[in-house]
Amino acid sequence: MLPAMRLSQLFFQTLRDDPAEAEMVSHRLLVRAGYVRQLGSGIYSLLPLGFRVNQRVEQVIREEMDRIGGQELLMPVVHPAELWRETGRYDSIGPEMARFEDRAGRDMVLAMTHEEVVADLLRDIVRSYRQLPVMLYHFQTKFRDEPRSRGGLIRVREFTMKDSYSCDRDAAGLDRSYQDHYEAYSRIFERLGLRAVAVSSDVGMMGGSQAHEFMVLNPAGEDVLVLCEACGYSANRQVAPVAVPAPAGEPLLPVEEVATPGAATIADLAAFLGVPEARTAKATFFVADGTRLVTAIVRGDFEVNETKLANVLHARDLRPAQAEEIAGAGMVPGYASPIGAHGTEVVVDELAAASPNLVAGANRAGFHLRNVNVGRDFTPDAVAPIASAREGDPCPRCGAAVVLRNGIEVGNIFKLGTRYTEALGALYLGEDGERHPIVMGSYGIGLGRAVACVVEEHHDAKGIVWPAAVAPHPAHLVALGAAKDPQVREEAERLYDAACAAGAEPLYDDRDESPGVKLTDAELLGMPWIVTVSTRSLAAGGAEVTERATGERAVRPLAEAEALLTGRVAAAR
């Protein structure tokens, strides 16, 4: 149980003005109301109130993890680099992993995640199929030296994550564990008051075969989701297929060079030639893994999706090429052509490849080629789906028009498979007498980010409006004018003591502040119920009870107010 607390004792400070650096509402409110304080870029302290919210969130997650059979443990933040070398990630992960040497000169790392440690524990402890399946989880600090933190708690460098790891005998077991997590996550986010949608996602640095991200829709979200309101299809745009049909059978026409002075963009080109953008091919250039120059061709009415392209190339790193790099390969930006792409790797989008007679660059300033056809006029290194889905494109499942929305990733689930257990030799002896690698899944939820998302979704002009499940205190008792009216002090103290004695944990504003300060602070802080005791309320027969979410207020007899504060009734309406 969280202790009750007097505001006169609480280590906090509300701010009258918005902090200058806070852009997102959640950040602004959390700082203003005294829940968090920033220490450095992407590094925050949770003040007592913020820490309580964190604990509430943690408890919700813990209950749901336990419910699907999870066993809580605690793994360290500091790992020997050797462990990460064994799985190859010490070298494959870039500067986002913090590294240092201990006093003996041994290489160490700060944990970004814990697959390695789990697999190490498995190789230590699991011998037989009889010990499987097992599901482990912990709440632990992660440090990821992000190139750029942003949005207050939305994207930080140090944060607490709930990460769980399923360890199964086989793929069927993994499927079950994955499904269990899917359902547990749905329950968790619902309990936290978050409307999260699960979308299929890219597997990223974790590797593995299948993944979902749980996304909270928010305009400030860093991911773009492809959603179908007709059938419920949902996917991250990084993986959502483009389901636009190619034009039906059209005879291939001969290539023809046309002068297109000044038409260096698709829009200019289409306008100049009087053709739709869909009849053009767009060439963009990337550098994969710092060395491979790649020409990516999509239809003029599409954009390249860099994640898709990186996956096709099996590239760890992909960035747009610089103009000099493009020119260095003999290409003419603005008029670049896939024909004779000068030793670059050419990847053509499926739809572009299936669309006949496109206008493409002539690789000569001021000229383009009409009627370019993939296969006939040039042979790409790969034809693959690398274009990004667009708003209004047909849903890959039902064909209805999809919508694009931004989302914040609050959780994810991955089917890892045996990548880590094979690398580390975490094998078990099966019923068949053979050794098999343990099959893993990994599942994460960022706590601070979840808290920020809750605030994003539950606030109003006056402040935070905590859902009961995560509120640091269930109710906020306010004594107004207690300094002047001893009866107010007496009744308020009595209510507080009664609540504490009953094991409830209200927040009690016993400060000698003006009514305005106390009431605005109460609204800023955002507890679900505000119980006000004042000369006026006593004269009216009790205490004023306000439901923060609805703003409904009414004077209730003191006994009812006490029942509310002690948690004996959910709502004294």
Added chain:
RNA sequence: CGGGGCGUGGCGCAGCUUGGUAGCGCGCAUCGUUCGGGACGAUGAGGUCGGAGGUUCAAAUCCUCUCGCCCCGACCA
């Protein structure tokens, strides 16, 4: 890492263009008056003007370097 912006008492800001030795609001402390919507009066504390170097008789202000933070783009819970 590329682009943009900002660092001046605890918080929010002005002052910088045109150098002359730091100011406003809030907060904080003490006293008094107030007490249902961020009260009022009086008194007071608190600032190496992010840091270093330079120009100058004189630098918050001009120049150089540097550190930090925020925002926009490439990565992730």
